[in-house]
Amino acid sequence: MSSTWNPVVPRWPAAVPGPDFDAIRAEFEVPGEFPPGVLAEAGAVAASPPLPDEDATDLPLVTLDPPGSRDLDQAVHLERDGEGYRVSYAIADVGAVVVPGGALDAEACRRGQTLYAPDRRTPLHPEVLSEGAASLLAGEVRAAALWTIRLDAGGEVRAVDLRRARVRSRAQLAYPDVQAQADAGTLTGALALLPDLGRLLQEQAAARGAIELGSPEQEVVRTDGGWTLVTRAPLPVEGWNAQISLLTGRVAARLMLDGGVGLLRTLPQARPEDVARLRRLAPALGVDWPAGAGAGSVLAVLDLTDPRHLAFLEEATALLRGAAYTPVDGDPGTETGHAGVGAPYAHVTAPLRRLVDRFGTEVCLALAADREPDPAVRAALPGLPALMAASDRRTRAVERAVVDATEAWLLAGREGEEFDAVVVDADEGRGTVVLADPAVRARCAGAGLEPGSRVLVRLEEADVDRRTVRFTAVTG
Known part of the structure; x- marks a missing residue:
């Protein structure tokens, strides 16, 4: 599914105390600096980025991201279309600047996706593109794949248009500010309809049987003393914004299935x-x-x-297991749906940060123009699932290691202290607990642990080198 939170990672000085994030990157073989040939190719295209003939710069698009973001994949404009809605959704046209078979393409295939750590971002593409010439920065004319999706009053798709166009975002907006305006009823302009349309699409998703967990996430954040952990729940506006991306992904999947070519993001129904x-x-x-x-x-x-x-x-x-990328080449077989979305779905809205979206967008642009996809694009589709699976595994491993290392670093030397916690999982004398402060999640031993109960736990171990934390429930 689409990720709405694209963290902004400052470049902290190496002297900041805390876990050794560099060691984690080395352990999991996270790519480092871009090779000279890749930087040269990126610099050349950034100096003179190609722009399509069609001019849509009069469309008052805006971007919506975390504060300070620079790798801006999407810009949006919502308006009434009779009793329904007209969604204009511009996606950064990475396919216009990354040539299949070139150095940029090869390096992107090696990386798979942008990887975020608390101290550093490891981008999919060189920053001269991802935060510069290809990013939909406010006030800049950029190449985009421009989706126009017309919906009826009930949120059902009536018509779809997709083409390459020049666009210019009017403003770079941030989630907290837009949420505050939505709460105050003062949201205007391109996003004035976002709360209404976002809620309508969420209701539609529920009616389709979509399963969205919306779980609070542990985040490692900078403090004066180094790093700490907090739990962050998504803002409502993030969910509404995600619905625009999910809508586009559903439309893209329909194009691929009707055209008999593409790459779906699939997830089997819960057992x-x-x-x-x-x-x-x-x-x-x-x-x-x-x-x-x-x-x-x-x-x-x-x-x-x-x-x-x-x-x-x-x-x-446990309901959402088995996510995969499934190529479509003629008959796609039986597994075409995504249980989290409640419909067929494809990744096409984050090409600056995720490899597969560039190829999905290229396929959709071809199908929307009633032509065959570029042979090089089509030839790459069967190999993408393995590339993305490897990238996903590395990303999950790094994210887990970063959190585990921070937990151990925060608690090191506090063995024997007691903490208030909530049991979120338990089985046969062991369970998982979440502390209120710091926002640590760890294994805990103890008889009678009950999911959903509040308990007092004692820290038994915080091993920074092994990145392990262990608690015991306090009884009596």
Whole structure:
């Protein structure tokens, strides 16, 4: 699914105390600096980036991202279209600057995606492109793949147009500011309709049986003393904005399926036994599961300030297993849907940060123009699932190691101290607990641990070298 939070990573000086993030990057073989040939190719295209003939710079698009972002993949404009909506969604045209078979292409295939660590970003493309000539920066004329999606009053797609065009974003907006305006009822301009349309698309998703976890995430953040961990829940505006991306991904998947070529992001339906188990857990964790309701609609109304609901959400992760990229070449077979989206879906909206989106966009541009995709693009599709799977594994491993290392670093030397915690998972004398402060998540031993309960735990071990933290429940 689409990720709405694209963290802004400052470049802190090496002297900042904390875990050794460089060692983690080395352990998992994260690419370092770009090779000279890649930088040379990027510099040449950035000096004179190609622009399409069609001029859409009069469209008052804006970007919406975390504060300070520079790698801006998407710009959007929403307006009324009779009783429905007209969505204009410009996606950075990375295919216009990265030539298949060139040095940039080869290096992007090696990297797979931009990787974020607290102290440094490892970009998919050189910054002269990803934060410069290819980024949809405000006030700059850029090449884009411009989607125009017309919806009826119920949010159903009525018409789709996709073409290359020159665009110019009017403003770079940030999630917190837009959320504040939405809360105050003062949101205007290109995003004035975002709350209404975002909620409508969320309702549509629930009706399709889509499963969106919306889990709070651990984040490593800079402090005066080094680093700490916080838990961040997404803002409503992030969810609304994600719906625009998901809408585009659904439309892209439909194009690919109708055209018989492309690359879908697939996720099998939750196993009936996993849904049944979650339903049985609901009463014990204070979760209302009305008769006939799907898991997605139940998850959508959880109160994430309730520790029992957090434990329920933890258990619900079992519903979303088996994500993959599935090539379409003629008959796509039976596995074309994405359980998280509740429909066929393709990645096409983040080409600056994710390799596969460039190829998906190129396929859609060809199909929308009633022509065959470029042979080089089509030939690359079968190999992309393995490239993305390897990149995903590395990214998950690095992200987990960064959090584990920070947890151990924060707690080192505090062995024997006791902390308030919530049990989010438990089985046969062991469980997982989440501390309130710092926002550490770790294994805990103890009899009688119950998911959703509050417990007092004692720190037994915080090993920075091994990146392990271990607690025991305090009894009596």
